[in-house]
Amino acid sequence: MSLSTASPVDIESILEKIQKIKQKGEVELSRRECLAMLKEAVCTCYGYSEFLVEKLMRVFSPEEMVVFVETNEAERPVTVRANLLQKKRKEVIAALVERGAVVEKCGEWTSDGVQVFEAQFPVGATPEYLCGDYILQAAASFLPVLALAPLPGEKVIDMCAAPGGKTTHISAAMKNSGVVYANDINRQRIGGLAANLQRMNVRNAVVTNYSGEKIAKHVGLVDRVLLDAPCSGSGVVSKSEEAKSGTDEKDLERMTCVQKRLLAAAVNAISRTSGGGVVVYSTCSVTVEENEEVVDHVVRRMEGVSIVECGIAFGDPGLTKSREKAFHPSMKNARRFYPQKHNTDGFFVAKLKVACAVKKRKKESWAAKKKKKETK
Structure with a gap:
């Protein structure tokens, strides 16, 4: 089989070989060799980088990965x-x-x-x-706001707001009450963001142009934060050919570092009085590195943060393990969405509950203990 001119038929043939191995039948190639051939065939046939195909193989079975790739060849509704x-x-x-x-x-x-x-x-x-x-x-972009579930009168930060689809959705849910800080670090996108807010009759939004890591220093603490984080876009390949091959190992490492810092900043932007608040983290990526690993990193390192149910009636559970890595058991409360299963872009949504501050009981001094003992 020549993989330099691989076709969907060749890919189907490789999948059949893998299936035979799974059924413990006699085959001329090992599973590892078949997976290597499948990776090369997908790269050749559909234009993906080997790096991205490896990441997809971490999420999907070989058969599911091929269906995901084929579905992305069609335009989304x-x-x-x-x-x-x-x-x-x-x-x-x-x-x-x-x-x-x-x-x-x-x-x-x-x-x-x-x-x-x-x-x-x-x-x-x-x-x-x-x-x-x-x-x-895009329908998938409705999901983070559904998970956020903002209430009228609250204070909310949309940390990476441009072009404004999610901000306008938040304002509609809040019935134009309270305040939404529509922030974006990219000054060139602020004009389009403001125009969409005006066109959509949003009256409770304040447009800001700060780093997401510093937004709370300028606007104060809030009740809810939406972080639709910058990502590789591996879930929206149907809209961007560049997403098939535009990310390498260094890019992904750089991206995940930014995502972790932004999510930590989002948690720190929540007011921990009056019951705490909510942070929703989302990406249009399907890679484990940008989703479960980012959320797990923050939840395990920050006090009073837990992963709760998203309140979305469909989608696959977040992964609690991936190859050699195990994530917090509550990661199952996150939601993954795939074009081949849910007719949406590839998307990830996690809802974090940030608990209110717990006042630590002061230890009695030695002198106070002695005085109490003497008065008995």
């Missing part, structure tokens, strides 16, 4: 989110249908998502869009 500050989902659906679009609800898990199957007009240029009745947004 176009989705929009109705702006509940202005319109109900059924009103947005009616407006799009009247213009000739074929649409349906995203699912029962979201009250404002709409999937657009066919439209003979630019969905992002209708009067309804320009008036802020809806926003173009």
